[in-house]
Amino acid sequence: MSSRDQIIQAIQKVKPDNQTLPEIPEFRVPEDLLATFILSIEGNKGQVVSKEDFSSWLKEKGYSKILSNSDRLEVSNLQILPSDPHELAELELAILDGQWASAENGAIWLDDTQLRLRAIPFITEHLVITIPESNILGNMHQAYDKIGAAHSSFGVFIAGPSKTADIEQSLVIGAHGAKSLTVVIV
Amino acid sequence: MSHPSKAAEFLKDQAKSHWHDETLWFVRDKRDKISKSIPEWENLRTLASGLKDYVLNNLDSLLLDFEANAKKNGIHVHWAVDAEEHNQIVHSILEKHDCKAIVKSKSILTEECHLNPYLEKRGIEVVDTDLGERIVQFLQQPPSHIVLPAIHLKKADISKIFHEKLQTEKGNEDPTYLTHAARLHLREKFLKAKVAITGVNFGVAETGEFVVCTNEGNADMGVHLADVHIACMGIEKIIPRRKDLGVFLRLLARSATGQPITNYNSHFRSPEPGKEIHIVLLDNGRTRQLARDKFKNSLKCIRCGACMNTCPIYRRSGGYSYGSTVPGPIGSILSPGIDVKKYSTLPFASTLCGSCSDVCPVKINIHEQLYEWRQEITKANPDLAKGMSMKMASGIFTSPLAYKISGSLMRKSLKALPKSIIYNPLNVWGKERDLPNPPKESFKEWYKKNRP
Ligand code: SF4
Numbered sequence: 001m002s003s004r005d006q007i008i009q010a011i012q013k014v015k016p017d018n019q020t021l022p023e024i025p026e027f028r029v030p031e032d033l034l035a036t037f038i039l040s041i042e043g044n045k046g047q048v049v050s051k052e053d054f055s056s057w058l059k060e061k062g063y064s065k066i067l068s069n070s071d072r073l074e075v076s077n078l079q080i081l082p083s084d085p086h087e088l089a090e091l092e093l094a095i096l097d098g099q100w101a102s103a104e105n106g107a108i109w110l111d112d113t114q115l116r117l118r119a120i121p122f123i124t125e126h127l128v129i130t131i132p133e134s135n136i137l138g139n140m141h142q143a144y145d146k147i148g149a150a151h152s153s154f155g156v157f158i159a160g161p162s163k164t165a166d167i168e169q170s171l172v173i174g175a176h177g178a179k180s181l182t183v184v185i186v
Numbered sequence: 187m188s189h190p191s192k193a194a195e196f197l198k199d200q201a202k203s204h205w206h207d208e209t210l211w212f213v214r215d216k217r218d219k220i221s222k223s224i225p226e227w228e229n230l231r232t233l234a235s236g237l238k239d240y241v242l243n244n245l246d247s248l249l250l251d252f253e254a255n256a257k258k259n260g261i262h263v264h265w266a267v268d269a270e271e272h273n274q275i276v277h278s279i280l281e282k283h284d285c286k287a288i289v290k291s292k293s294i295l296t297e298e299c300h301l302n303p304y305l306e307k308r309g310i311e312v313v314d315t316d317l318g319e320r321i322v323q324f325l326q327q328p329p330s331h332i333v334l335p336a337i338h339l340k341k342a343d344i345s346k347i348f349h350e351k352l353q354t355e356k357g358n359e360d361p362t363y364l365t366h367a368a369r370l371h372l373r374e375k376f377l378k379a380k381v382a383i384t385g386v387n388f389g390v391a392e393t394g395e396f397v398v399c400t401n402e403g404n405a406d407m408g409v410h411l412a413d414v415h416i417a418c419m420g421i422e423k424i425i426p427r428r429k430d431l432g433v434f435l436r437l438l439a440r441s442a443t444g445q446p447i448t449n450y451n452s453h454f455r456s457p458e459p460g461k462e463i464h465i466v467l468l469d470n471g472r473t474r475q476l477a478r479d480k481f482k483n484s485l486k487c488i489r490c491g492a493c494m495n496t497c498p499i500y501r502r503s504g505g506y507s508y509g510s511t512v513p514g515p516i517g518s519i520l521s522p523g524i525d526v527k528k529y530s531t532l533p534f535a536s537t538l539c540g541s542c543s544d545v546c547p548v549k550i551n552i553h554e555q556l557y558e559w560r561q562e563i564t565k566a567n568p569d570l571a572k573g574m575s576m577k578m579a580s581g582i583f584t585s586p587l588a589y590k591i592s593g594s595l596m597r598k599s600l601k602a603l604p605k606s607i608i609y610n611p612l613n614v615w616g617k618e619r620d621l622p623n624p625p626k627e628s629f630k631e632w633y634k635k636n637r638p
Binding site for chain 2: 002003004006007008010011012013014015016017018019020021022024025027028040043044085086089104105106107117118119121122123139140141143144145147148151152153154155156157158159160161162163164165166167168169170172174175176177178181
């Protein structure tokens, strides 16, 4: 008998009577979604800038290797998307468009359609994600309501920069992935 | 070696064990604060527990759905009855791709299977990429905590091993400096690896996708640069629907480290063009645990580590004292299910205060199961149980006060317990402590001051 059948049979031998699947009720969401979202992102050690302030922010940073998949922000002098993500090892800034965000925890959903190459938000030194204010939802339940039926072959909730506290519980930003997350509200 | 004797080892370095205790309490405290900021916290726990009940009662059909959907999405699905088969499967995939070096993100399951030594014996370099795991790997130690693998180490220890392995400045103990040194070192490994291994936090039956959560981004760095992704998953990690993730993701990080969500929560549904994803579904005693009515609930665990952080014994005795892959309260009910002889002392490594059950996001009745295991072990081996209960009797249960407050009160105000109870010199877990000062206040006074 295959391992698969062995495992399934072992489970079926002790299977109790059927039970109904709990439904997930609606929970109250924060009143001021934008303010809550900004607080959450900042709590996760990211930062939020407005669309108006973005170009001066970018100028001040002075990054030279920039990749953008954004339809929402205009940026010049961009790198061309390679086919092999290894070529992004020196990338300084990636700009991506987020689909939905959850205010309660700052999580922003992106999938293959925005990412194009899955490695981008992780391999880049710094990350910018845009999100329209109207796409900020209350909580994760609402976020899954929105993305539940989508067939993303890869999708990710990003809520902050890469971080670790593995050395004596001291928080350090920039473990392996992006050293900063800047969210631009558009 | 039994739990009490290993705990005594850990307690020899008093300053360190005290620090360990305080640090984990700090994490527990963060969990308390953030859970209180969510009005529906208790509803979420009940929901999560109910969903997991459903999972355990329908594991066969959910696994079959998961397999069918994953296959439809172009994922290779493998089944392993035990650790040996699991390791063989992983190794055969590596052989097929002629791969001699892999990167691996945190996976308790591969620890359980002892995958690293298995692959290393076959000439494969395994690089653990979670910072804490890389640190303990350098020291040739297993993780001492399922979420905080290097929590038993001080930065001086880490500075020393990094100086040796990564040529960092001697004596530089700055966590930022050390973390960035590890970043550079691991980046090289990420860029070279052809195969990346990850664990799985949740597998979704409805869609055939699986979710991996990290803060460091190491799982994603590994898999998106590699050609092949092998995801190792216990069969109990399945959940019915995509929307159930909303419940579990809201609970997981809040329970684990007191943060609202992990910074990266990746949903893998099908491979990137030209690449491969493999899932290895592992039993290794899980169906046996499922058949034990009293203990099957332990399979609901989502590995958040909250029961460890809150446990007065774990905090005082350290993860290694348990001698099992999963330490702490949940480890003490899972491990005897795997090998009751080897882990017979673990269910006794508890005050049965119930704090573990109170913080558990999926509401596992941990302390009741610990009690049940004691009964089973006593039945099977009266001598051992006698020895253990002697040790127990010399500790917390000799004091009527301790006994009284070990119930509901202890659960609510664990931190505020008079030190004389946890650090009682007669208590086996507090062995190496100096005699505490006699309590300056009566229980009544103390309670008045400390009640929640
Ligand atoms: S038993 Fe509960 S508290 Fe302990 S690790 Fe598992 S889910 Fe977390």
